[in-house]
Amino acid sequence: MASLPYAAGVVAGLGGAWIGIAGMLGSTWTVRIESLVPLGGLELGMDPLAGLFLALVGVCTAGTSLYAVGTAGEPGDDPAAYLAFVGALGLVPLAANAMTFLVAWEIMSLASWMLVLNRRDDRTTQSAAWVYAVMTHVGLACLLAGMLLLWAHTGSLRFADWAAAAPALAPSVRGAAWLLLALGFAGKAGVIPLHVWLPLAHPAAPSHVSALMSGVMIKLGVYGLVRVSFEWLGPTPLAWGVVILLAGAVSAVVGILYALVDHDLKRLLAFCSIENIGIVLIGVGAAMVFRHAGLEALALLALVAALYHAVNHAMFKALLFLGAGAVVHGVGTRSMEAMGGLSARMPWTAGAFLLGSLAIAGLPPLNGFVSEWMTFQALLQNVRLADPALNLVFVVALAALALTAGLGAACFVKAFGITFLALPRSEAAGRAHEATLAMRLGMLAFALACVLLGLGPTVVVPALGRAAGAVLGAAAPGAWGDLATLRLTDGFAQLSPLAIAAALVVGVVTPLVALALAGVSRRRRRYETWGCGRMLQTARMEYTATAFADPFKRVFRFFYRPVRDLQLDVHPESRFFVRRMAYANPARSIFEEWLYRPALAGLRGAVAQAQRLQSGSASAYLTYIFLTLLLLLVLR
Amino acid sequence: MTAEIVLAVLQVLVVAAGGPLLVGALRTLKARLVGRRGPRVLQPYADLAKLLRKEAVVSTTTSWIFRATPYVLFSTMVVAALIVPLLVARPVLDFAGLVLLVYLFVLGTFFLALAGLDAGSAFGGMGSSREVAVAALAEPTIMVAVLALALRAGTTNLGGIVERFALDPLLAANPGHLLAFSALVIVMLAETGRLPVDNPATHLELTMIHEAMVLEYSGHYLALVEWAASMKLFLFMTLLVNLFLPWGMPVTAAPLAVLVGLLVFAAKLAVLTAALAVLETSVAKLRLFRVPELLAGSFALALLSVLSVFLLR
Numbered sequence: 001m002a003s004l005p006y007a008a009g010v011v012a013g014l015g016g017a018w019i020g021i022a023g024m025l026g027s028t029w030t031v032r033i034e035s036l037v038p039l040g041g042l043e044l045g046m047d048p049l050a051g052l053f054l055a056l057v058g059v060c061t062a063g064t065s066l067y068a069v070g071t072a073g074e075p076g077d078d079p080a081a082y083l084a085f086v087g088a089l090g091l092v093p094l095a096a097n098a099m100t101f102l103v104a105w106e107i108m109s110l111a112s113w114m115l116v117l118n119r120r121d122d123r124t125t126q127s128a129a130w131v132y133a134v135m136t137h138v139g140l141a142c143l144l145a146g147m148l149l150l151w152a153h154t155g156s157l158r159f160a161d162w163a164a165a166a167p168a169l170a171p172s173v174r175g176a177a178w179l180l181l182a183l184g185f186a187g188k189a190g191v192i193p194l195h196v197w198l199p200l201a202h203p204a205a206p207s208h209v210s211a212l213m214s215g216v217m218i219k220l221g222v223y224g225l226v227r228v229s230f231e232w233l234g235p236t237p238l239a240w241g242v243v244i245l246l247a248g249a250v251s252a253v254v255g256i257l258y259a260l261v262d263h264d265l266k267r268l269l270a271f272c273s274i275e276n277i278g279i280v281l282i283g284v285g286a287a288m289v290f291r292h293a294g295l296e297a298l299a300l301l302a303l304v305a306a307l308y309h310a311v312n313h314a315m316f317k318a319l320l321f322l323g324a325g326a327v328v329h330g331v332g333t334r335s336m337e338a339m340g341g342l343s344a345r346m347p348w349t350a351g352a353f354l355l356g357s358l359a360i361a362g363l364p365p366l367n368g369f370v371s372e373w374m375t376f377q378a379l380l381q382n383v384r385l386a387d388p389a390l391n392l393v394f395v396v397a398l399a400a401l402a403l404t405a406g407l408g409a410a411c412f413v414k415a416f417g418i419t420f421l422a423l424p425r426s427e428a429a430g431r432a433h434e435a436t437l438a439m440r441l442g443m444l445a446f447a448l449a450c451v452l453l454g455l456g457p458t459v460v461v462p463a464l465g466r467a468a469g470a471v472l473g474a475a476a477p478g479a480w481g482d483l484a485t486l487r488l489t490d491g492f493a494q495l496s497p498l499a500i501a502a503a504l505v506v507g508v509v510t511p512l513v514a515l516a517l518a519g520v521s522r523r524r525r526r527y528e529t530w531g532c533g534r535m536l537q538t539a540r541m542e543y544t545a546t547a548f549a550d551p552f553k554r555v556f557r558f559f560y561r562p563v564r565d566l567q568l569d570v571h572p573e574s575r576f577f578v579r580r581m582a583y584a585n586p587a588r589s590i591f592e593e594w595l596y597r598p599a600l601a602g603l604r605g606a607v608a609q610a611q612r613l614q615s616g617s618a619s620a621y622l623t624y625i626f627l628t629l630l631l632l633l634v635l636r
Numbered sequence: 637m638t639a640e641i642v643l644a645v646l647q648v649l650v651v652a653a654g655g656p657l658l659v660g661a662l663r664t665l666k667a668r669l670v671g672r673r674g675p676r677v678l679q680p681y682a683d684l685a686k687l688l689r690k691e692a693v694v695s696t697t698t699s700w701i702f703r704a705t706p707y708v709l710f711s712t713m714v715v716a717a718l719i720v721p722l723l724v725a726r727p728v729l730d731f732a733g734l735v736l737l738v739y740l741f742v743l744g745t746f747f748l749a750l751a752g753l754d755a756g757s758a759f760g761g762m763g764s765s766r767e768v769a770v771a772a773l774a775e776p777t778i779m780v781a782v783l784a785l786a787l788r789a790g791t792t793n794l795g796g797i798v799e800r801f802a803l804d805p806l807l808a809a810n811p812g813h814l815l816a817f818s819a820l821v822i823v824m825l826a827e828t829g830r831l832p833v834d835n836p837a838t839h840l841e842l843t844m845i846h847e848a849m850v851l852e853y854s855g856h857y858l859a860l861v862e863w864a865a866s867m868k869l870f871l872f873m874t875l876l877v878n879l880f881l882p883w884g885m886p887v888t889a890a891p892l893a894v895l896v897g898l899l900v901f902a903a904k905l906a907v908l909t910a911a912l913a914v915l916e917t918s919v920a921k922l923r924l925f926r927v928p929e930l931l932a933g934s935f936a937l938a939l940l941s942v943l944s945v946f947l948l949r
Binding site: 340341343344350354358361362363364369373376377380383388391392395398399400401402403405406407409410412413416417418420421422423491492493494495500503504505506507508510511512515518520521523524525526527528529530531537539541542543547548549550551552554555 | 688689690691692693694695696697698699700701707708710711712713714715718733735736739740742743745746749750753754755756757758760761762764765766768769771772773774775776778779780782783786787790791792793796851852855856860924925928935939942943945946947
């Protein structure tokens, strides 16, 4: 009966998705209960954007809960925290005033923190949970300060009032409020350099929770950024858009660079989430810049691209995390160097993971391709901006996005190839078992979503266009072509996803049938891999994940700053007889070394100074109290 | 509609038949340039026929991915052949333009790299790792060069770009265009495994990229892989010819115009092939870790091309 809460999660998720989709299609409602929360009461409101994110939460919750039915009752399982987490996730996009929002936001953070801390005696889990707690509360402090600032200047805690009052606010107040709120939301979204908690916390949680954290929770950071940048604070200055655009470009490239050299399967996926948040933010930032320049249609296109990628990433990242969870379940480790050959023992998981890898690498005809294609098209139209400096910013973002796409494909060749192909690299991998039926069904649901979102953008994009149009306050809903073909901006670009898929299938089937008819494909023999005449093939001859990533480590060594450590134990007779060899080549994190370490050292120094005040003598404390009182009286 | 489908099939046939011919011509030319007689121009067809007749040996280590990859790879090239402007300026089936083309090539590389890992030999992994590294680093150049073209033509639809330049040839004759052309030539050398990035004629394990990745293939699988590789080269050359020298491309699909256009195209392609042969015989292969510098250089060229549009408008 341990699976009962998760069955309830499936139902609740489907219900949430239903309500959310109704909201996307135009149903609006508000709920207000004054007595429940202080300072304005509980207030919920539905509009197309809230509907979109509620639907996202709902669909993901249904899929991950289905998967969790298969893992329920295992050590570290915490269904109560899980249900609190998904409930809060659904509440955040609906919140219509600051108090409701912050309470839901904090429940979301605390519940996910409890889920991260699922193995309490494990040192790495403890430190991951600690870093997560600190970072998420620094973010909360920023949000709180920003919202209080807006309260002080508008006299209201309702978001609708902020949007109405924003144009009259002083630029400095708006700027300060935006900076604080954007920092808080960007921290939750995992934008570089506020990302440090993400690659620690996401892998530590159970896989169905990792899927929700990576798929949905960080998207709510994006949701907040969209709200604050397009609605709450009114028309945005140019600089905000440029900042978001460049932050997105940096996050995308840096995220995927770290993912490439990480060989912990779940941490690789977590780094890759940072990359995808970067791609989403490139779209959001481009929309802000286009809107500032008065190019409404392009702003709409860029924002739709961003929202589409947010939805797509939720689907394929959830799929990949569930697949990784099944692998960890079957093999018992997260290290890719101990995997290999799993496609023979876990064919379902392998198929699902391959589909997710293709989707996340942005390959046609799956969903990642459509949203990356749209983002590219939005960036390519920057010529309509008149300022050469802005054009240059867009070209940089374009190049960053292209590099990200290329590195992403490389990263997922590694993730799938090393994990699932060739010979098992450890005994555990050789004894791996396939996931249970419920787990497979959960993965199947997300795989189906990836295919449908890839084939049906002509249906999805107009719906997203409504949500984005409502946020932008655009008069026209935007023209998106017909059911067969997506057309953007007066024939600038077009895409027929169904035709592409059909052509690819015909391209596969034609040679397959032709060769079969000619009798060619029957002439086939199974034999061992060619190996320069050696007697036996073992897993030690395979390329490892480290070796696969080595070219990237060399090319980008200015970034990774790897420490090469080679220890040779040679025979005393001759140095050519190596008895034992140890090689390590770990990449370092420049963000931790150059940003967080000095900041923490400074903090520690400041705390040490402040410690002097705490002498422990009661008379000194009484003096402090007296002096404070005196000071307050004087100031009065 | 029937005329369009006939044209589409015809265009795929031209690419499929032209690929091996192009590779054969390139080999013969290179041989003559260094004073050898070299193989016949038609030798690649004979090779393909021989491979199709031979038995394929499939490693016991491999999964279904290894067997599916040649078909997927071939399929990406067929779809790419559909959308490239070749017989007429407007591609016969207008799916998605240049960005799709780039991603189709990545799709093929993705599967080929997986197949390289699948057999579990060090060669395959080495080739895969190097191939995806080169492909990833070439990506920014392609997209920025696409931007350079899209900026001048006002669209990313391949047909739109070609039509624009075919109708207004002077537009194509400017230095920014030449910079984008050189950038894409370098990308082509990297993506199709030509000198100085990769040497298609060698099987030396320390240097090979593409050949290492496909080392386990034999029989009809190898035939498909080799055929697809030659089609990729043909498609890249077609793009370079038709995007940057679109003069003489028919804008309408009248049979005579298409035939004349095809002859003009063949002439232009022959010139570019000769240039490629000269280039390949006059440079040495770069060390693997010097390749990123070459690609960075091509990126700089593409960037300059884009900047020239912004600064000269």
